[in-house]
Amino acid sequence: MEQLQCHVKQYAWGKYGEESEVARLFADGHDNFQIDNKTPYAELWMGTHPDGPAQLKKCSTRLSTYLAKHPSLLTNNNSAKNIHLPFIMKVMSIRTTLSLQVHPTKEQARRLHELDPINYPDRNHKPELAYALTRFELLCGFRPAREILKNLQTFPSFRLLFGGDTYAKPLEDSILEEKKMGVVNQESRKCLENCFRFMMDPDRSDVHNLVSKLLLELDNGLRGAIEEGTAGVIRKMSVDFPNDIGIFSPLFLNHMILEPGQCCYYAAEELHAYLSGECVECVGCSNNTIRAAMTPKYIDRDALCSVLNYKMTEQKDYLVPEMKLTPCVDMYAPDCKDFQLHRIRVGTEHTSKEMLMPTLDCASILVVVSGKGTIEEATQENQLIGKYEVKRGDIFYIPPKHNVRFLECSEALEGYRTFSYEMGPDHDTRLVTPVSKSTINEKMLKLEADMEAPTTVVNKTPTAVVKV
Ligand SMILES: [Zn+2]
Numbered sequence: 001m002e003q004l005q006c007h008v009k010q011y012a013w014g015k016y017g018e019e020s021e022v023a024r025l026f027a028d029g030h031d032n033f034q035i036d037n038k039t040p041y042a043e044l045w046m047g048t049h050p051d052g053p054a055q056l057k058k059c060s061t062r063l064s065t066y067l068a069k070h071p072s073l074l075t076n077n078n079s080a081k082n083i084h085l086p087f088i089m090k091v092m093s094i095r096t097t098l099s100l101q102v103h104p105t106k107e108q109a110r111r112l113h114e115l116d117p118i119n120y121p122d123r124n125h126k127p128e129l130a131y132a133l134t135r136f137e138l139l140c141g142f143r144p145a146r147e148i149l150k151n152l153q154t155f156p157s158f159r160l161l162f163g164g165d166t167y168a169k170p171l172e173d174s175i176l177e178e179k180k181m182g183v184v185n186q187e188s189r190k191c192l193e194n195c196f197r198f199m200m201d202p203d204r205s206d207v208h209n210l211v212s213k214l215l216l217e218l219d220n221g222l223r224g225a226i227e228e229g230t231a232g233v234i235r236k237m238s239v240d241f242p243n244d245i246g247i248f249s250p251l252f253l254n255h256m257i258l259e260p261g262q263c264c265y266y267a268a269e270e271l272h273a274y275l276s277g278e279c280v281e282c283v284g285c286s287n288n289t290i291r292a293a294m295t296p297k298y299i300d301r302d303a304l305c306s307v308l309n310y311k312m313t314e315q316k317d318y319l320v321p322e323m324k325l326t327p328c329v330d331m332y333a334p335d336c337k338d339f340q341l342h343r344i345r346v347g348t349e350h351t352s353k354e355m356l357m358p359t360l361d362c363a364s365i366l367v368v369v370s371g372k373g374t375i376e377e378a379t380q381e382n383q384l385i386g387k388y389e390v391k392r393g394d395i396f397y398i399p400p401k402h403n404v405r406f407l408e409c410s411e412a413l414e415g416y417r418t419f420s421y422e423m424g425p426d427h428d429t430r431l432v433t434p435v436s437k438s439t440i441n442e443k444m445l446k447l448e449a450d451m452e453a454p455t456t457v458v459n460k461t462p463t464a465v466v467k468v
Helices: 021-029 063-069 106-115 145-154 156-161 164-181 187-198 207-219 228-240 247-252 301-307 437-447
Strands: 001-007 007-009 043-046 087-094 100-102 126-130 136-142 253-258 263-264 273-283 290-293 323-326 330-334 340-346 364-378 384-391 395-398 405-420
Touching: 001 063, 001 340, 001 384, 007 021, 021 364, 063 340, 087 364, 087 405, 100 364, 106 228, 126 136, 126 340, 136 247, 136 263, 136 340, 145 156, 156 207, 156 247, 164 187, 164 301, 187 301, 207 228, 207 247, 207 253, 228 253, 247 253, 253 340, 273 340, 323 405, 340 364
Parallel strands: none
Antiparallel strands: 001 395, 007 043, 043 087, 087 273, 100 273, 100 290, 126 263, 126 273, 136 253, 136 273, 323 330, 330 340, 340 405, 364 384, 364 395, 364 405
16 A cells, blocks of 8 residues: 545635644644645545645655556556546535535536536546535535425515516426325426526526525524524525525525534535535546536536436435444445445454455555554455554555555544545546637636635645646
């Protein structure tokens, strides 16, 4: 296995300085890194994606280059300069709402990339899994139809936002009809799409008034299908994103509150936004995102409205159950080939047999988030390769078929290991699709207006500096 140096993203929505688990964890695993209390530390990236590539600690070689030079089951392309893992594992520290967004399917991602490689730099899709390290809140997927109906009938501002008698009424009628017949049909989805498209009309001028009206309705005690905590989320959004259409989103999206250890997953076509807390996130190795609201970034309304599935879903459908594999390892396996997650918890009481990790036929990345211990690595034939002292903050690449086991742990240890049996995407051909100069100029102007543009910070140790 190889110890990795990874990247921290300083997006504006991250927690500041020492308050950020991302900053604290990064500092514990990367020498000479100084936490700046005025800087937001949002995401720690652990993977090969070119926007935040990991490198080997011992020599600063990119992990993707190392994988290309050490062909294994991962590669069937011996001439590639880089071999990518199909996933990125991240730790996230969220202070304020991320943009309301959706990710395309593989097919949609390929099409969007061909049409607009600047805003959609990857051909790959980006399913997402979030495992709560602390209490973690997000909006995810349209609420069940009965809750959307209740909110339309409770909040006049929301009903107007959704098109009043022209668009909201047909949705209400369709939901009531479905309820009466006891069946779910496509009609309600179509009506919801009409409401959503009306809401997203860029020319509408009544959002400011409708937001004021909604806040007044909340002050007057109207709640509909929302909990008290959700009213608080709406009020906070109205401060963080004044007059943004996204302030209404908790009325039509599920507000999920995950306790530590709970995990949720959503694939493409689901509208979502992270609200607060810290999580381990697994995503497809891609950066393709279509944004809807609460962002200064590019909002592609046409792509957004046509990608959404408009399914009205119960919260429990997004939860991923934990499966006990060994006394020390639990697995989270969503319906997705791009990643699976192991949670590893080794206590000082565990026997050496219990501390054996499952051997994986594929590559994986391990991050230690607490504790200290010793790991032994061996080949499939049980030939010893090495022993490593590991502690909080350490991140490792583990090659396919290597056996790893904890020999002992001096402090109870917790770690997360992400893996996948898929081939990773080919990022060597990123941004090669020809586009006309005028298109590029237009897109660049849009990008320049992007105040939230990601910046990357790397370890200040000279050997760790990466040219991105
Ligand atoms: Zn997302």
